[in-house]
Amino acid sequence: xxxxxxxxxxxxxxxxxxxxxxxxxxxxxxxxxxxxxxxxxxxxxxxxxxxxxxxxxxxxxxxxxxxxxxxxxxxxxxxxxxxxxxxxxxxxxxxxxxxxxxxxxxxxxxxxxxxxxxxxxxxxxxxxxx
Amino acid sequence: xxxxxxxxxxxxxxxxxxxxxxxxxxxxxxxxxxxxxxxxxxxxxxxxxxxxxxxxxxxxxxxxxxxxxxxxxxxxxxxxxxxxxxxxxxxxxxxxxxxxxxxxxxxxxxxxxxxxxxxxxxxxxxxxxx
DNA sequence: AAACTTAGTTTCGTTACGAAACGCTAAAGT
DNA sequence: ACTTTAGCGTTTCGTAACGAAACTAAGTTT
Numbered sequence: 001x002x003x004x005x006x007x008x009x010x011x012x013x014x015x016x017x018x019x020x021x022x023x024x025x026x027x028x029x030x031x032x033x034x035x036x037x038x039x040x041x042x043x044x045x046x047x048x049x050x051x052x053x054x055x056x057x058x059x060x061x062x063x064x065x066x067x068x069x070x071x072x073x074x075x076x077x078x079x080x081x082x083x084x085x086x087x088x089x090x091x092x093x094x095x096x097x098x099x100x101x102x103x104x105x106x107x108x109x110x111x112x113x114x115x116x117x118x119x120x121x122x123x124x125x126x127x128x129x130x
Numbered sequence: 131x132x133x134x135x136x137x138x139x140x141x142x143x144x145x146x147x148x149x150x151x152x153x154x155x156x157x158x159x160x161x162x163x164x165x166x167x168x169x170x171x172x173x174x175x176x177x178x179x180x181x182x183x184x185x186x187x188x189x190x191x192x193x194x195x196x197x198x199x200x201x202x203x204x205x206x207x208x209x210x211x212x213x214x215x216x217x218x219x220x221x222x223x224x225x226x227x228x229x230x231x232x233x234x235x236x237x238x239x240x241x242x243x244x245x246x247x248x249x250x251x252x253x254x255x256x257x258x259x260x
Numbered sequence: 261a262a263a264c265t266t267a268g269t270t271t272c273g274t275t276a277c278g279a280a281a282c283g284c285t286a287a288a289g290t
Numbered sequence: 291a292c293t294t295t296a297g298c299g300t301t302t303c304g305t306a307a308c309g310a311a312a313c314t315a316a317g318t319t320t
Contacts, residue, residue: 023169023172023241023244024240024241024242024243024244024245024246024248025168025169025172025237025240025241025244026169026244027244027245027248028168028240028241028243028244028248029165029166029168029169029240029244030248031248033165033168034307034308035159035163035307035308036159036308038155038158038159038163039153039155039156039159042153042155051266051267052266052267052268053265053266053267053268062309063308063309063310063311064267064268064269065268065269065270065308065309065310066307066308066309067268068267068268068269069307069308088316088317088318089265089266089267089316089317089318090266090267090316090317091266091267092266092267092268099247102243102247103243105239105242105243106236106239106240106243107155108239109235109236109238109239109240110154110155110158110159110236110239111153111154111155111158112154112235113154113158113232113233113235113236114153114154114155114156114157114158114159115154115157116154117229117232118154118157118158118160118161164276164277165276165277166277181297181298182297182298182299183296183297183298192278193277193278193279193280194298194299194300195277195278195279195299195300195301196276196277196278197299198298198299198300199276199277218285218286218287219285219286219287219296219297219298220285220286220297220298221297221298222297222298222299
């Protein structure tokens with residue numbers, strides 16, 4: 001097909017091109033700036049290792065496709081590792097790499113802000129009490 | 131725009147519905163989980179007040195449309211305030227609300243992680259143009 | 261054989277993001 | 291009087307990300 005395994009293609013995209021001032025926030029966003037990445041990482045931080053369906057249950061509202069796509073992206077960015085355990089039925093485990101674990105302070109900051117500055121609306125859709 | 135408006139209506143979208151376990155990370159993501167939001171907020175944290183073009187220059191790679199859309203979303207979420215100063219030519223200023231300023235620890239965590247765990251690539255791999 | 265489990269993939273529709281061009285107001289240059 | 295410049299966007303159109311729902315595939319249990 002392709003001469004030199006173009007599938008892999010080291011998609012370490014150019015984080016920042018010349019001239020522009022490089023910024024840590026921008027850099028972080030290139031790696032975890034997708035909708036579900038921080039949530040997935042938070043669950044793996046909490047549980048260490050999770051299987052596909054466990055992860056999905058923990059998150060709650062994510063579809064198969066989006067979880068699958070997100071995990072693929074996270075692997076490709078070396079934040080998550082995927083292991084196939086040969087049992088029957090086959091078991092697939094996801095866990096954070098060291099790089100992924102290093103995101104702990106970021107996730108903690110997100111968690112803290114979310115819990116202290118966003119109130120969960122306790123639903124029933126008519127409580128406009130704040 | 132400050133008076134009651136049926137179009138406005140939602141005020142605070144349902145962050146989480148009943149049975150699901152609510153999580154601070156998910157909540158945060160609902161508010162700042164867009165590609166450019168953290169970067170925009172970081173610039174406003176740094177400079178206090180910025181005009182449209184200043185903000186665009188500070189960020190570097192964002193288009194008019196996306197910056198405009200993002201700012202609109204941030205206003206709607208009460209993280210950014212927009213002020214029109216009636217000069218000639220008209221001046222429009224953006225700054226963080228108190229709620230927006232409270233994101234400082236989150237942005238700092240992102241900044242720190244980005245600067246310590248992502249290296250700026252300096253365009254190796256193909257050094258043809260630069 | 262039918263149903264279930266795990267771990268996804270396929271299809272298709274909607275929303276977010278991007279590039280480039282254009283619009284508007286008003287001053288300033290020629 | 292025109293053209294250019296500056297500020298602050300909007301319009302148009304194309305691609306990528308996200309989502310809902312159905313489906314696949316290997317093996318297991320009923």
